[in-house]
Amino acid sequence: xxxxxQPTEMTATEGAIVQINCTYQTSGFNGLFWYQQHAGEAxxxxxxxxxDGLEEKGRFSSFLxxxxxxxxxxxxxxxxxxxxxxxxxVLDSNYQLIWGAGTKLIIKP
Amino acid sequence: EAGVAQSxxxxxxxxxxxxxxxxxxxxxxxxxxxxxxxxxxxxKLLIQFQNNGVVDDSQLPKDRFSAERLKxxxxxxxxxxxxxxxxxxxxxxxxxxxxxxxxHQETQYFGPGTRLLVL
Numbered sequence: 001x002x003x004x005x006q007p008t009e010m011t012a013t014e015g016a017i018v019q020i021n022c023t024y025q026t027s028g029f030n031g032l033f034w035y036q037q038h039a040g041e042a043x044x045x046x047x048x049x050x051x052d053g054l055e056e057k058g059r060f061s062s063f064l065x066x067x068x069x070x071x072x073x074x075x076x077x078x079x080x081x082x083x084x085x086x087x088x089x090v091l092d093s094n095y096q097l098i099w100g101a102g103t104k105l106i107i108k109p
Numbered sequence: 110e111a112g113v114a115q116s117x118x119x120x121x122x123x124x125x126x127x128x129x130x131x132x133x134x135x136x137x138x139x140x141x142x143x144x145x146x147x148x149x150x151x152x153k154l155l156i157q158f159q160n161n162g163v164v165d166d167s168q169l170p171k172d173r174f175s176a177e178r179l180k181x182x183x184x185x186x187x188x189x190x191x192x193x194x195x196x197x198x199x200x201x202x203x204x205x206x207x208x209x210x211x212x213h214q215e216t217q218y219f220g221p222g223t224r225l226l227v228l
Contacts, residue, residue, distance in 0.1 A: 004151075031212060042200055042219035043152070048212040087151055091215060096165065099151030 001024045004100035006088050011106045012078055020073045020086050020103045028093020034062050034073045035087040037102065043087055046073070075105075083107045111135065113220035115201050121226045127189035133182070134203030140164075142217060143176055143186050144200040146216045152200055158184065158205070191227045198222045 004024045012018040031050040035043035049055055049064035049071060061074040069108070073086055085102040092098055114133040122128050134141050138160050145154035155174065157164040161181040169176070173192070178184040188195055202217040 031215065033216070042222050043222075045216050045218065048216065050212065089151070095153070095215070097217065099153075101149070101151045 002090075002092065002098050004088055004090060004098055006086075006100040006103045008101070009104045009106065011108060012075075013105055014078055014080060014109050017074065017076050018077050018078060018105065020088075020105065022071045022073070022088035022100060024069050024071070024088070024090045024098070024100075026061075026090045026092045026098055029066060030091040030095060032062075032064055032071050033089045033091070033097070034071075035089065037085045037087060039084070040045070056109065078107050080107050080109070113201055113203055113218055115199075115220035115223055118221060121227075121228065123228050124189055124193055125190040127187065128137050128191055130186045130199050130201075130225075132184045132186070132201030132220060134184075134201070135218055137180075137205065138203035138218075139206045140204045141178055142202040142204075143184070144202065146198045146200055146222070148197075157184070168211055170227075187188065187211045188225075190223075193227050196225055196227045198224050 006022050033048050034046040036046050037043040047062040049062050052064055054061055054063045059076045064071045085104045087102045088100040089097045116131050142157050145155055146152045155169045156166040156176045158178040161178050174188055176186045189208045200222045201220045204217045205214040
């Protein structure tokens with residue numbers, strides 16, 4: 001079966017750095033997405049990785065290792081507004097997006 | 110550029126009643142998705158359209174759920190009759206064109222969702 005694993009919840013301090021991990025086992029791979037979802041709102045696109053390595057976009061970076069079936073989202077200089085759920089999703093061989101359950105990130109002052 | 114529009118934003122019904130949700134995707138997006146999201150879980154794909162054809166409806170409970178996208182633009186999702194376990198957020202998303210292996214074409218953009226509560 002297809003499976004994506006993320007930690008359920010993480011807590012970090014304002015101004016700090018946090019890394020949210022995602023491991024996946026899917027039938028094929030055509031890319032990995034990270035989405036941010038604030039409580040009561042729709043998911044919004046953060047990043048896309050299809051090749052190994054790090055993609056940096058401002059305070060957010062996303063890393064991919066296809067051989068390990070592993071990705072992480074790195075958030076720097078955390079702000080209170082970063083409190084949200086972060087969803088990892090993999091595009092499988094049929095171009096279907098397989099979603100993780102999300103990681104709820106709590107930022108404390 | 111206008112985003113994905115959905116209505117209504119909230120709906121409360123009693124079990125065994127029917128309900129319909131509407132979605133208008135981003136202009137020019139060929140692919141439209143309906144998801145069900147239960148609190149604390151990731152989105153679950155119900156149905157995917159490419160223009161006005163169904164690409165995947167394998168997880169759609171067809172005995173009670175139906176969806177259409179007649180002119181290849183906006184779409185409606187219906188539940189009839191509703192059950193208590195249908196209480197969830199129903200998200201509509203669109204992408205330029207799925208199955209092309211390009212992040213720009215594959216990236217899904219979501220509407221605000223419809224919160225359904227079945228009593």
